[in-house]
Amino acid sequence: MADYRSTLNLPDTPFPMRGDLPKREPGWVKQWQDSKLYQRIRKQSAGRPQFVLHDGPPYANGDIHLGHAVNKILKDIIVRSMTLHGFDASFIPGWDCHGLPIEHQIEKAHGKSLPPAEVRKLARAYAAEQVELQKKGFVRLGVLADWDRPYRTMDFQNEAGEIRALKEMVTKGWVYRGLKPVNWCFDCGSALAEAEVEYQDKGSPAVDVGFQIADACRQMLADAFGLDALPAGKVQAVIWTTTPWTIPANQALNVNGEHTYALVRTANGHVIVARDLVDSCLARFKLEGDVIATAQGTALADLLFQHPFYVRDVPVLVASYVGLDAGTGIVHCAPAYGVEDFQTWTAHGLATEEVFGPVQANGVYIDALPLFGGMHIWKANPVIIDTIAKAGALLSHEKITHSYMHCWRHKTPVIYRATAQFFVGMDIRQPESYTLRECAAAAVEATAFYPEWGKERLAAMIAKRPDWCISRQRNWGVPIPFFLHKETGQMHPDTPDLMEQVALRVEREGVDAWFNLDPAELLGDDAAHYDKLTDTLDVWFDSGTTHWHVLRGSHQDGRRGDGGPVADLYLEGSDQHRGWFQSSLLTGCALDGHAPYRALLTHGFTVDANGHKMSKSAGNGIEPQEVGNKLGIEILRLWLASADYSGELSISKEILDRVVETYRRLRNTVRFLLANIADYDPVAHKLPVAKWLTIDRYALALTRDLQERVGNDYLAFEFHKIVQALQHFASEDLGGFYLDILKDRLYTTAPGSLARRSAQGALWHITQTLVRLMAPIMPFTAEEIWTVLAEAGKNGPYAANLDSVMLTTWNALPMQADEAALMESWGRIRALRAQSARVLETLRAEGGIGSSLQADVEVRAAGATFDDLAALGDDLRFVLITSGATLIKVESDAEQGVSAAASAQVKCGRCWHYRADVGSNPEHPELCGRCDSNLHGEGEMRSHA
RNA sequence: GGGCCUAUAGCUCAGUUUCGGUUAGAGCGCACGCCUGAUAAGCGUGAGGUCGAAGGUUCAAGUCCAUCUAGGCCCA
Secondary structure, three states: OOOOHHHOOOOOOOOOOOOOHHHHHHHHHHHHHHOOHHHHHHHHHOOOOEEEEOOOOOEOOOOOOHHHHHHHHHHHHHHHHHHHOOOEEEOOOEEEOOOHHHHHHHHHHHOOOOOHHHHHHHHHHHHHHHHHHHHHHHHHOOOOOOOOOOEEOOOHHHHHHHHHHHHHHHHOOOEEEEEEEEEEEOOOOEEEOHHHEEEEEEEEEEEEEEEEEOHHHHHHHHHHOOOOOOOOOOEEEEEEEOOHHHHHHOOEEEEOOOOEEEEEEEOOEEEEEEHHHHHHHHHHHOOOEEEEEEEEHHHHOOOEEEOOOOOOEEEEEEOOOOOOOOOOOEEEEOHHHOHHHHHHHHHOOOOHHHOOOOEOOOOEEOOOOOOOOOOEHHHHHHHHHHHHHHOOOEEEEEEEEEEEEEEOOOOOEOEEEEEEEEEEOOOOOOOOOOOHHHHHHHHHHHOEEEOOHHHHHHHHHHHHOOOEEOEEOOOOOOEOOOEEEOOOOOEOOOHHHHHHHHHHHHHHHOOHHHHOOOHHHHHHHHHHHEEEOOOEEOHHHHHHOHHHHHHHHHOHHHOOOOOOOOEEEEEEEHHHHOOHHHHHHHHHHHHHOOOOEEEEEEEOOEEOOOOOEOOOOOOOOOOHHHHHHHOOHHHHHHHHHHOOOOOOEEOOHHHHHHHHHHHHHHHHHHHHHHHHOOOOOOOOOOOOHHHOOHHHHHHHHHHHHHHHHHHHHHHOOOHHHHHHHHHHHHHHHHHHHHHHHHHHHHHHOOOOOHHHHHHHHHHHHHHHHHHHHHOOOOHHHHHHHHHHHHHOOOOHHHHHHOOOHHHOOOOOOOOOOOHHHHHHHHHHHHHHHHHHHHHHHHHHHOOOOOOHHHEEEEEEEOHHHHHHHHHHHHHHHHHHOOOEEEEEEOOOHHHOEEEEEEOOOEEOOOOOOEEOOOOOOOOOOOOOHHHHHHHHOOOOOOOOO
16 A cells, blocks of 8 residues: 555644743743843834833732732733734833831841831842842743833832822822821830731730719710609719720710610619620629610710719710620720720811820820829729729729730730821812812722722722821831921921922932931021921832822833823732722822722632632642742643632632643644644735635634634733633634644645645634734743744744734734625534534444544535535535535425435545545556545645535 | 622533523533544543522522622721
8 A cells, every 4th residue: 555644735843732831931031031022012012002001019028929920910911912902001010118027027137126227228128139039030920021120119219209299298288197096015115017916815904894974964864764863873884994094094985876775773873784785794793783774875975974083074975886795885985095996086076186195105104194193004004993993983803814916026015005197188178179088989980990899899998998197107118208396296387398308318319318317407497496207108108109200200101191090000909909009099189189090900819729718827829930830830821811810719730730731722723723834835825815715714704703802802801701712712613623624625635726725824814813812821832833933934924023922913814794604604514514423423333433534424404504515515525524425405404414324435545535436547546536636637626615 | 797709510611781581501621432644632422510508579580689608808
């Protein structure tokens, strides 16, 4: 038997079947970096419509984890897809460099007693190191960005920019000085951040303390309980507290308006507690009693009760936070020493100036405090309890052990303590204009959200949030460069001008320019009357103002130049509704009157296969580096793109295994495409689409449809639909249909025949389309494909952009007038083909055939299906991949069907079809007629498939 | 405890934007078979869900309503 294999046009390509991703990806990364691909894309895109994604700065501490990878890869997919869409898409990466965690790192490494200037110096160096570390990680992910020129919030220009942003907000009147309870450590002598507080067990006294009704309010209290008069003798509202030291600072009682309160008669006078807690309270008081009347919490509002040992009547304030879990249902309110206490106080319109705070920074009461002046609060507890008892107001006293806040540095108990801070006011009304809250609400309304529910979430947060406290008592941060009058505490009247002078110095020397500044340099003789504030700005102010001083200052090329929001998109984890989205929104509104972004996109957090969050302790974490080293970053990217990122992102071994399958399928499909256009010259061999065979034109229509849908999905940021569409296209449209049918024609017809060039024209377009559609998600593989195309001269009209697929835009696919008709009729043909496959499978199972080419089929069809099949003529057998196919017209659907039988003919030694004309040329007895013609004659004619 | 979100075959997702309607779809994986001219590939056939749970509204619910469970983000 002659070997006809060598007479076939078999696929051939240098594109390897296996990606070998972990090994080869770093090479691509290096090439993109070395060739300055990002910069070249920007240069080539200059003048196109802009798309600005403003990068939210990750905190410069620690190696990147999966969450970082998710975030940056999504951004990269978007920037790449927008570039391919024909936008000038910028990506200026940034880092958040100031703040507590870095200060702690320095403290951990160098001890706790460094002078602040030294802390800042070390922190700056540490942050710079971390930026470089993380940058390496991000670059390895294949993220294409301006890595040579990122923004860092600690850059001098940015530090100065923040001061200018603050100046602008001060000038516009958004900033005020007020009180706020903060975590306070006596040993530090300063405020602590939440992160510096840890919880440990602590023994505390727990006391129930009675507040007698004020004489002037006895009748009103009787009315509240629906009584004609109050019983004679003591009537006390009882509170329960574990911090007796706050009693001297008591200024109110809080009740819940929704709860019911009971007036209880006991042997020790009458007491008021929540009705639901009467039994537990009496047990604690070791008293018996009867409820003689009840009243709703709201009825008690504003009644005055007597402080247990000071001559001071305090009001009842209704507060919803008061619960019934423990205590008495009545809460003692010391606004200087509790967050909720303080909020309740201000919520009732009471002045912060009236808040009474007798505890000094070192934990000692001021000397002027009666009875306890000069005592440390922890020492004063028993003395105070004794005083309460002597006043007849102590209903119970026990020792309890509870979880209590401690300083993580000194391991000593921490308290809440009201201190002076600076705020951005949410409800300050600009003259004849809006409040910040109103402006922000309108800005949220004007913003597009992906997914849509983000709008509701952010709007609810804006509606409820308190004023923004922007001051912190830290070392490593941007200073709030205010001079405050020593007596009044007021800002210097020239503050805006002074701030600009400070900004100029910070621009040159960094934040130390302020900390080192001698006030006299700016204030002259006035300096004696002013204190230089040492507070720093909340780090949310750092990142929240990046749109102001990064996009409009240090990186002007990364902004939109049309006067509106500077960015088209901010994209972060859904936790940033409270964080960066909000701080940016507030500064945008305060500075510009609108949000700095047009749209917000959020992604969820990564979880394990069971939907549980990843943690070190659970041991269910997956690191991006690990995936990159084992499977390749491309797999990680494809995993991310195939998930619906609006919810949680599940990742596990099995999930990644499935992703690998998807990758292989896509890769092999492209490999086959490349292998079959190896001898195709897209310029010299190009045929007009009108001359193509019908099925090739159908394939082109399918491809155009795919590109349109995928393009729209990119614009809508619906990447998982893209992966599904690509996979479906590769498996169903190509592998299971078009390519399967095409093999015979590609392999057996003459190399330069119309039949073959028509197919290759379609394959060339499919390849050019797929490589681009894949590129945003799988940039490594796309670039590899691009290189093969380029080196083989397969880019034809795109030869000007041989360097990188990213230098192109979507493939320009010919539009066909009869696309809709093609889709419709071939849809019917494919349904028939599926039916035929089932019949052949039955025959195969019976042992009648192996390959489908061993069979002849008879197709009975009616109506449109018959017309479609009839139009194929003799090519029907190629569509069904059988050696023979007979079409019979029937009149009704019921008569339709397919039957198959093993062919009685002889197998052609070349094309493997079983044909009656095998051997018709005596010189080539093993060949069928068309193979003989293809090899030695004019070649077969094909018009449809 | 509050706000927002998620819960469809083993896995990843669809399920017709504003208010429901025939046997709930796809790809992957799996099973079985074919091919050996995409071969550490390719093709075919097939088996898998009653839509987180139990209720309600309705002639009719995966699709609406309240509840619960599990999970996520942010607060308290």
